[in-house]
Amino acid sequence: MTQRLEDGVAAHATHEGGYFPNKLVRILLFSLEEVLGSNSLRAVLTLARLPELADQTLPPNFEPALPFSAIAQLTAAIDEMHGVRSGQQLSLRTGHALFRHGIKDFGGLLSVADVAFRILPLSFRVRLSMEVLGEILNRYSDQRVRLTETPECYLWIMERCAICWGLQTTYPVCSLVTGLLTETLYWASGGRSFQVEEVTCIGLGDPACMFRIGRMPVVPA
Ligand SMILES: [Zn+2]
Numbered sequence: 151m152t153q154r155l156e157d158g159v160a161a162h163a164t165h166e167g168g169y170f171p172n173k174l175v176r177i178l179l180f181s182l183e184e185v186l187g188s189n190s191l192r193a194v195l196t197l198a199r200l201p202e203l204a205d206q207t208l209p210p211n212f213e214p215a216l217p218f219s220a221i222a223q224l225t226a227a228i229d230e231m232h233g234v235r236s237g238q239q240l241s242l243r244t245g246h247a248l249f250r251h252g253i254k255d256f257g258g259l260l261s262v263a264d265v266a267f268r269i270l271p272l273s274f275r276v277r278l279s280m281e282v283l284g285e286i287l288n289r290y291s292d293q294r295v296r297l298t299e300t301p302e303c304y305l306w307i308m309e310r311c312a313i314c315w316g317l318q319t320t321y322p323v324c325s326l327v328t329g330l331l332t333e334t335l336y337w338a339s340g341g342r343s344f345q346v347e348e349v350t351c352i353g354l355g356d357p358a359c360m361f362r363i364g365r366m367p368v369v370p371a
Contacts, residue, residue: 167217167218167219167292167310167315168218168310168312169214169215169216170214170216170218170221170291170312171212171213171214171215171290171291172208172209172210172211172212172214172215173208173211173255173290174215174290174291175208175215175216176208176215177251177252178221178244178248179203180247181244181247181248181250181251182244184244184251185240185244185247186228186240186244191204192204193231194227194228194231195224197230198220198226198227199223200216200223210255212290218310218312218315219315219316221312221313221315222313222315222316222317225314225317225324226317228240228241229323239325241326242325242332243329244326244329245328245331245332245333246329246332246333248326248329248333249329249330249333249334249337250333256290268340272339273365275339276304276338277297277299278338279334279337280306280334280363281297283331283334284306292312293311293312294308294309295307295308296309299365302365303362303363303364304362304365305360305361305362305363306327306331307359307360308324308327308352308359308361309358311327311352311359313326313327313359314353314359315352317353318355319353321354322350322353322359324348324351324353325348327348327359327361328348331344331346331361331363332344335363339367342367342369343367343369344363344367344368345363345368346361346362346363346364347361347362348360348361349361349362
């Protein structure tokens with residue numbers, strides 16, 4: 151990330167945290183529509199005080215579109231409409247869809263979607279796919295992601311997370327990220343499932359949203 155971009159991020163941080171660009175919001179809305187259906191999406195957007203988004207198609211560019219607070223309103227509206235349990239399940243599925251829609255749009259991931267990538271060792275593919283995803287989010291979403299690992303697991307740490315921005319919750323609320331990571335790993339591993347769990351959440355008062363990712367697939371293919 152460049153210094154110039156860091157300055158921009160810092161300026162945003164004092165007020166609204168940061169912004170998702172048009173391209174990312176566009177993919178998020180496609181994903182939400184796929185999972186919720188268009189009527190339910192319209193209701194969620196109204197509840198989130200973003201009704202205008204139901205009737206417009208955003209251009210696929212990197213102009214700032216929605217502040218973090220609006221992204222978090224969407225998270226909260228889904229849970230409010232559907233209840234926490236179903237709401238978080240829907241966010242999880244939206245995260246899966248987000249990966250599938252996103253891979254068409256973000257060249258970074260596509261560049262590893264070839265034969266050379268497929269023949270790399272599994273552990274390498276797992277780590278690389280998360281690194282690329284983190285790079286894309288750091289570069290295009292104003293969020294701050296870093297990946298680290300222990301002997302038992304990987305830790306995906308978001309010190310700035312749009313999904314729970316400004317929310318105060320009683321449960322880890324960022325299932326959208328859990329879903330995005332799960333689907334990324336499913337794809338990177340050629341169809342294996344990895345356990346991904348949000349273990350701390352800024353919405354709960356923790357300093358970061360942290361996701362614990364098993365090193366090995368849950369069910370060997
Ligand atoms: Zn979060």
